[in-house]
Amino acid sequence: MRRSVAAALVVLVAGAYVGPFTVDATPSPEPVAFDHTVRVGLPVETVRTAQSGGHVVPRVEVFYAQYDRVVGHYGVASFVETSRRPGHTARFGPPLAVYVSDFAGTDPRLTDGLFVNASGDPGWVRAAEARFVVARAGDGTRVVPFGDPAAARSFARQVDGTVRDWGSVLETVSGRESYDYDSRVERRHASADRTVATLRPLLDRPVSVVVGEDAPTVAAAVEQAPPNTTVVVPGGVYRTRVRVDKPLTLRGAGPNATVFDGGGDGTVVSVDAPRVAVTDLAVEGVGTQTIDADATTTGWDSSVERTYGRGDAGVAVLNVSSVLVDDVMVETPSNGVLVRDADRTAVTNVTVRGNPVQTEGYMGVMAMRSSVVVQDSTFVDGRDGVYAHRADGLVVRNSTMRDLRFGVHLMYTSGSLLAGNRVLDADTGLVIMTRPADNAVVGNDVRRSNHGIVTAGADSYVARNVLADNGVGLKIGSRTSLYEHNALVGNEVGAEASSFVASNRVVRNDFVDNARAVRDGAGQLRVWSANGSGNYWDDAVGVGQDGGLDRPYRPTGPADRDLRRPGALAVARSPVAVSLRALRGAVPGMRDRGVLDRTPSATPHNPVLLRRAEATHAT
Numbered sequence: 001m002r003r004s005v006a007a008a009l010v011v012l013v014a015g016a017y018v019g020p021f022t023v024d025a026t027p028s029p030e031p032v033a034f035d036h037t038v039r040v041g042l043p044v045e046t047v048r049t050a051q052s053g054g055h056v057v058p059r060v061e062v063f064y065a066q067y068d069r070v071v072g073h074y075g076v077a078s079f080v081e082t083s084r085r086p087g088h089t090a091r092f093g094p095p096l097a098v099y100v101s102d103f104a105g106t107d108p109r110l111t112d113g114l115f116v117n118a119s120g121d122p123g124w125v126r127a128a129e130a131r132f133v134v135a136r137a138g139d140g141t142r143v144v145p146f147g148d149p150a151a152a153r154s155f156a157r158q159v160d161g162t163v164r165d166w167g168s169v170l171e172t173v174s175g176r177e178s179y180d181y182d183s184r185v186e187r188r189h190a191s192a193d194r195t196v197a198t199l200r201p202l203l204d205r206p207v208s209v210v211v212g213e214d215a216p217t218v219a220a221a222v223e224q225a226p227p228n229t230t231v232v233v234p235g236g237v238y239r240t241r242v243r244v245d246k247p248l249t250l251r252g253a254g255p256n257a258t259v260f261d262g263g264g265d266g267t268v269v270s271v272d273a274p275r276v277a278v279t280d281l282a283v284e285g286v287g288t289q290t291i292d293a294d295a296t297t298t299g300w301d302s303s304v305e306r307t308y309g310r311g312d313a314g315v316a317v318l319n320v321s322s323v324l325v326d327d328v329m330v331e332t333p334s335n336g337v338l339v340r341d342a343d344r345t346a347v348t349n350v351t352v353r354g355n356p357v358q359t360e361g362y363m364g365v366m367a368m369r370s371s372v373v374v375q376d377s378t379f380v381d382g383r384d385g386v387y388a389h390r391a392d393g394l395v396v397r398n399s400t401m402r403d404l405r406f407g408v409h410l411m412y413t414s415g416s417l418l419a420g421n422r423v424l425d426a427d428t429g430l431v432i433m434t435r436p437a438d439n440a441v442v443g444n445d446v447r448r449s450n451h452g453i454v455t456a457g458a459d460s461y462v463a464r465n466v467l468a469d470n471g472v473g474l475k476i477g478s479r480t481s482l483y484e485h486n487a488l489v490g491n492e493v494g495a496e497a498s499s500f501v502a503s504n505r506v507v508r509n510d511f512v513d514n515a516r517a518v519r520d521g522a523g524q525l526r527v528w529s530a531n532g533s534g535n536y537w538d539d540a541v542g543v544g545q546d547g548g549l550d551r552p553y554r555p556t557g558p559a560d561r562d563l564r565r566p567g568a569l570a571v572a573r574s575p576v577a578v579s580l581r582a583l584r585g586a587v588p589g590m591r592d593r594g595v596l597d598r599t600p601s602a603t604p605h606n607p608v609l610l611r612r613a614e615a616t617h618a619t
Helices: 002-021 044-052 076-083 088-092 149-159 166-172 181-204 218-224 302-308 568-572 575-586 607-617
Strands: 038-041 059-064 071-074 095-102 123-126 131-137 140-146 162-164 207-210 229-232 236-239 242-244 248-251 258-261 269-271 277-284 313-318 324-331 335-340 345-348 351-353 363-368 372-375 378-380 384-389 395-397 400-402 406-411 417-419 422-424 428-433 440-442 445-447 451-458 461-463 466-468 472-479 482-484 487-489 493-497 505-507 510-512 516-520
Touching: 038 076, 059 076, 071 076, 076 140, 076 166, 095 140, 131 149, 131 166, 140 149, 149 162, 162 166, 181 248, 181 277, 181 324, 181 345, 181 372, 181 395, 181 417, 181 440, 181 461, 207 218, 218 229, 218 242, 218 248, 242 248, 269 277, 277 313, 302 363, 302 384, 313 324, 324 335, 335 345, 363 372, 445 451, 466 472, 466 607, 472 487, 487 607, 510 607
Parallel strands: 038 071, 207 229, 229 248, 236 258, 242 269, 248 277, 258 277, 269 313, 277 324, 313 335, 324 345, 324 351, 335 363, 345 372, 351 378, 363 384, 372 395, 378 400, 384 406, 395 417, 400 422, 406 428, 417 440, 422 445, 428 451, 440 461, 445 466, 451 472, 461 482, 466 487, 472 493, 482 505, 487 510, 493 516
Antiparallel strands: 059 071, 059 095, 095 123, 131 140, 131 162
């Protein structure tokens, strides 16, 4: 009797839900203003740089059968790569309409970047009716669409490209290379190692001047010393502000012995030459200026530079390269170390103590348009431990941040590595904003913070992190990224899925003792399993092997998230519930929003991380 009732229910509900998703003669939608789409694709920094230079980025608009938002892609290749990802059609349904930029009549010219010079704004053309010129430019493949086949052939001759139709583009254009995530992490560690190793010899330069013996003041010693030598500053308090304008090493007797006091007026140590090292000293009396609203700056990010990239600092490295700041302690109401337009710079074994009032403090390390390695350092109080703006290639590793707004704060920064850091009592431990790409967040430990790790952007890797006793352990706001082997223990919410476009892989993570395992935001169903591998959920009890569930698990579902409640397991195993789960899996219109793990694990994936997390969590 129960089987017949369940079968009847399946037939009844299936009849009600299959109809709305059957293809009919409904007119296809028309293009919308691109600002009204859910925009994905290229990093914001790339798009804004292109737009500020008067360039145009080819765009795609997609209307899906099972998604109530229009998805806008910057770059044709971005859409192609996304559409090929496993499970994409199952989540979004087939496209009802795809439109692409129409460069016919705009006199387009390729640039060295990912964008096009054009005499006007391109309109829209259906992708199926367009012709696409595929050509090499700069360091990659460019795809430029045209509504007029003759215009496409003419442009192809100009750029030595080929003309293809939409089907050929979908089959042959590659949005990105496949990633070996662990190899990427290893390469970034190796690159950081080389940077530090290249700068370490700066600490071994011969001594040329000793302050107090060969010169009366620090400034006089710097002026007197020949390039590529060391100025030694013996123990004592030096009321000074110094500018290093030649390749020198400025060495104290240790942070507890040699102190530079700037008197509360301006930056204390200014580095204006390459191959400078500042080491073994302390800095205090830093000026209080944090914002330089009157600075002369240009570019789309000029307001950000005036707000964040200026102001006073304990040590400022500006417009030079190959600088080492090592074993320095800074007490500051403003920046600790400011690095602007200075590549191949390393900040090692540095301690920065900022203002205990976060809203009045500033950045431990401020990196702007600079590739910087920050390692083995400590940041206490102030606003952010490390703040990065357009600092592609940044590496922050093996450092401690506590009692801050953000431990590490990335803005418009791609290709970074955040590894082995420990963050305590922050508003957010590690936060990635403004839709960057290709960031790696591995092996960090974030506890007792409102948010542990918050991500945005695309093509990133978040792995082997411990997130314990936070408000929200992990906030997933990115797309086409991999989240694996993380331990989420004792958080109010283990993970929050906030991205509109559900295209991430979330596998082999352990959810233990969280008040709520997952909270999901807007968007379609998110499937957190792949290739037979899911996640471990301590609440996913059942009758399967080793006490785990023998069916898919919905941590956001009203039944599954309370399986330990008396009677909940019986309800979840009832024939009606089983039939509805089967129906939702087969009928797109009935699929729940939320999170689904098709293959939940009966045992944890990361026992070593769990032991580390739970040892502290229990105390």
